[in-house]
Amino acid sequence: xxxxxxxxxxxxxxxxxxxxxxxxxxxxxxxxxxxxxxxxxxxxxxxxxxxxxxxxxxxxxxxxxxxxxxxxxxxxxxxxxxxxxxxxxxxxxxxxxxxxxxxxxxxxxxxxxxxxxxxxxxxxxxxxxxxxxxxxxxxxxxxxxxxxxxxxxxxxxxxxxxxxxxxxxxxxxxxxxxxxxxxxxxxxxxxxxxxxxxxxxxxxxxxxxxxxxxxxxxxxxxxxxxxxxxxxxxxxxxxxxxxxxxxxxxxxxxxxxxxxxxxxxxxxxxxxxxxxxxxxxxxxxxxxxxxxxxxxxxxxxxxxxxxxxxxxxxxxxxxxxxxxxxxxx
Amino acid sequence: xxxxxxxxxxxxxxxxxxxxxxxxxxxxxxxxxxxxxxxxxxxxxxxxxxxxxxxxxxxxxxxxxxxxxxxxxxxxxxxxxxxxxxxxxxxxxxxxxxxxxxxxxxxxxxxxxxxxxxxxxxxxxxxxxxxxxxxxxxxxxxxxxxxxxxxxxxxxxxxxxxxxxxxxxxxxxxxxxxxxxxxxxxxxxxxxxxxxxxxxxxxxxxxxxxxxxxxxxxxxxxxxxxxxxxxxxxxxxxxxxxxxxxxxxxxxxxxxxxxxxxxxxxxxxxxxxxxxxxxxxxxxxxxxxxxxxxxxxxxxxxxxxxxxxxxxxxxxxxxxxxxxxxxxx
Numbered sequence: 001x002x003x004x005x006x007x008x009x010x011x012x013x014x015x016x017x018x019x020x021x022x023x024x025x026x027x028x029x030x031x032x033x034x035x036x037x038x039x040x041x042x043x044x045x046x047x048x049x050x051x052x053x054x055x056x057x058x059x060x061x062x063x064x065x066x067x068x069x070x071x072x073x074x075x076x077x078x079x080x081x082x083x084x085x086x087x088x089x090x091x092x093x094x095x096x097x098x099x100x101x102x103x104x105x106x107x108x109x110x111x112x113x114x115x116x117x118x119x120x121x122x123x124x125x126x127x128x129x130x131x132x133x134x135x136x137x138x139x140x141x142x143x144x145x146x147x148x149x150x151x152x153x154x155x156x157x158x159x160x161x162x163x164x165x166x167x168x169x170x171x172x173x174x175x176x177x178x179x180x181x182x183x184x185x186x187x188x189x190x191x192x193x194x195x196x197x198x199x200x201x202x203x204x205x206x207x208x209x210x211x212x213x214x215x216x217x218x219x220x221x222x223x224x225x226x227x228x229x230x231x232x233x234x235x236x237x238x239x240x241x242x243x244x245x246x247x248x249x250x251x252x253x254x255x256x257x258x259x260x261x262x263x264x265x266x267x268x269x270x271x272x273x274x275x276x277x278x279x280x281x282x283x284x285x286x287x288x289x290x291x292x293x294x295x296x297x298x299x300x301x302x303x304x305x306x307x308x309x310x311x312x313x314x315x316x317x318x319x320x321x322x323x324x325x326x327x328x329x
Numbered sequence: 330x331x332x333x334x335x336x337x338x339x340x341x342x343x344x345x346x347x348x349x350x351x352x353x354x355x356x357x358x359x360x361x362x363x364x365x366x367x368x369x370x371x372x373x374x375x376x377x378x379x380x381x382x383x384x385x386x387x388x389x390x391x392x393x394x395x396x397x398x399x400x401x402x403x404x405x406x407x408x409x410x411x412x413x414x415x416x417x418x419x420x421x422x423x424x425x426x427x428x429x430x431x432x433x434x435x436x437x438x439x440x441x442x443x444x445x446x447x448x449x450x451x452x453x454x455x456x457x458x459x460x461x462x463x464x465x466x467x468x469x470x471x472x473x474x475x476x477x478x479x480x481x482x483x484x485x486x487x488x489x490x491x492x493x494x495x496x497x498x499x500x501x502x503x504x505x506x507x508x509x510x511x512x513x514x515x516x517x518x519x520x521x522x523x524x525x526x527x528x529x530x531x532x533x534x535x536x537x538x539x540x541x542x543x544x545x546x547x548x549x550x551x552x553x554x555x556x557x558x559x560x561x562x563x564x565x566x567x568x569x570x571x572x573x574x575x576x577x578x579x580x581x582x583x584x585x586x587x588x589x590x591x592x593x594x595x596x597x598x599x600x601x602x603x604x605x606x607x608x609x610x611x612x613x614x615x616x617x618x619x620x621x622x623x624x625x626x627x628x629x630x631x632x633x634x635x636x637x638x639x640x641x642x643x644x645x646x647x648x649x650x651x652x653x654x655x656x657x658x
Contacts, residue, residue: 096501099440099444099494100437100440100441100444103436103437103440107432107436108429108432111428111429111432112429115428115429151493151497152497152500152501153497153501154494154497157490157493157494157497158490160490160493161486161487161489161490164480164486164489165428165486168480168481168482168483168486171481172425172481172482
């Protein structure tokens with residue numbers, strides 16, 4: 001598939017397609033004229049939300065179902081040109097409470113996708129989502145693809161295993177796969193019901209409710225927050241690139257942004273107040289330190305780099321949730 | 330548990346306890362006076378064989394059941410001092426045919442063991458078995474614990490994931506775990522019904538049937554075959570060592586033995602004939618090259634090193650299967 005190839009007429013399955021990233025990809029593809037089928041289990045507490053795709057609802061097919069359901073997966077991958085696989089248990093905290101559920105959804109789900117593609121649609125492309133958390137504690141910055149991986153949660157471990165699945169299905173069976181490890185995306189369509197993941201969006205919610213934003217310590221820890229539109233572009237580039245497949249890419253912001261700057265920017269845009277409090281001892285233990293992505297491989301092979309400045313992203317996010325608050329909170 | 334602590338009276342669960350390594354550990358523990366419960370599913374084509382524990386059958390409890398059965402696992406880990414977890418799908422070839430079955434038995438099974446230990450018996454020690462195959466293609470010899478891991482099969486990948494489980498259960502929940510990655514053990518009690526794994530034992534079978542032993546090329550590739558009794562000692566040392574838990578060890582022979590030497594030794598002991606033929610092209614692709622274990626960590630922390638010379642091991646193995654051929658072939 002060449003870069004110039006249009007998305008119009010492409011048949012695409014998006015698992016987890018009502019969630020944050022899945023729905024953002026879905027909307028983008030539907031607007032570009034692709035025939036999109038969304039598979040989403042709409043599990044309570046997860047990120048699935050029909051409102052996420054409301055703007056393209058008449059142009060896509062939505063199947064409420066589970067990636068753990070092998071016959072369903074088999075029927076859905078058949079005839080697709082592309083599968084974007086986003087469905088997963090997405091809270092690393094929850095994965096520590098129920099590792100077996102995380103295994104079922106994230107590993108068995110991924111294996112169902114890959115195995116059914118191999119069986120019924122071996123020329124399809126499969127693009128899946130990983131996480132910076134696969135790396136565990138960071139040994140050097142910025143983090144490139146060769147950094148060691150020592151996951152600190154079942155969520156992250158299962159992402160690492162699923163990445164190996166994608167590599168093995170490529171190496172052993174010739175399936176075309178790509179794996180994008182995202183750092184800290186934020187923006188419209190992410191759930192803001194709870195704070196178990198997605199702190200930027202959570203802060204936007206708090207700010208819109210007139211609550212203060214709490215920063216532990218001096219908030220100096222660096223993250224490379226990046227806007228959802230840039231994440232979507234990374235997935236489209238990942239799906240279209242000319243390589244032989246089986247590759248993994250680190251995807252993130254191009255520059256470090258301190259936690260403090262993140263909070264202060266949201267405060268500035270919304271008029272909220274930032275509160276600085278000492279680190280709670282329990283949190284100190286789980287804080288992972290600075291994280292910045294080395295995006296050189298993605299830039300070189302995918303021609304991708306994030307474009308939306310952080311403050312712009314925050315403005316657009318605030319605007320989105322201000323207009324659609326009741327659909328999310 | 331100090332090294333001097335006797336096994337007498339210890340309550341031990343051995344999963345896969347009718348298989349090659351599980352039964353060897355079981356017999357050793359039962360003879361040392363431990364109260365051993367064996368859990369084995371006796372799946373056809375797998376290595377489980379009641380004859381393996383015939384010599385101690387009156388002193389152990391055998392439960393025919395599956396590690397995938399959570400309530401059963403929960404009831405069995407309760408009250409144990411130690412769990413040796415060997416139950417797994419053990420053929421890397423079969424894992425490529427049915428990755429989902431490998432996932433279920435090897436990953437879900439391991440997660441059941443660890444999770445139920447955490448819930449109902451958090452002070453138990455859990456000792457599990459990994460494989461040299463976790464490393465994938467070897468970049469340097471001998472292979473120590475810091476060698477990179479790029480598994481080439483679902484079998485090997487799930488072993489890697491299960492090793493991370495053991496580390497995480499230790500780091501996050503304080504469970505005492507140990508993980509031993511074995512290279513090429515051989516000896517009494519391994520299945521000899523098929524040649525999908527355990528080539529040394531398979532050659533012993535062929536030799537006892539008067540068939541020639543086929544060596545591809547010059548048979549120069551090195552392995553570090555080691556005798557089952559040394560593997561058993563490694564597991565006992567791994568279970569008894571004074572460390573805080575969460576460790577992984579490479580366990581293998583202390584010296585490289587060429588494939589040719591292995592075959593010629595069996596031929597010499599049995600009177601069989603070795604045939605040299607060119608490499609079939611399909612096999613050339615899967616041959617992994619030389620493998621030798623760096624056992625320095627095991628030597629340092631476990632006080633373990635293999636003791637049985639290769640030819641002695643072969644003699645004992647031939648003797649065993651000569652006497653018990655009908656129970657295995």
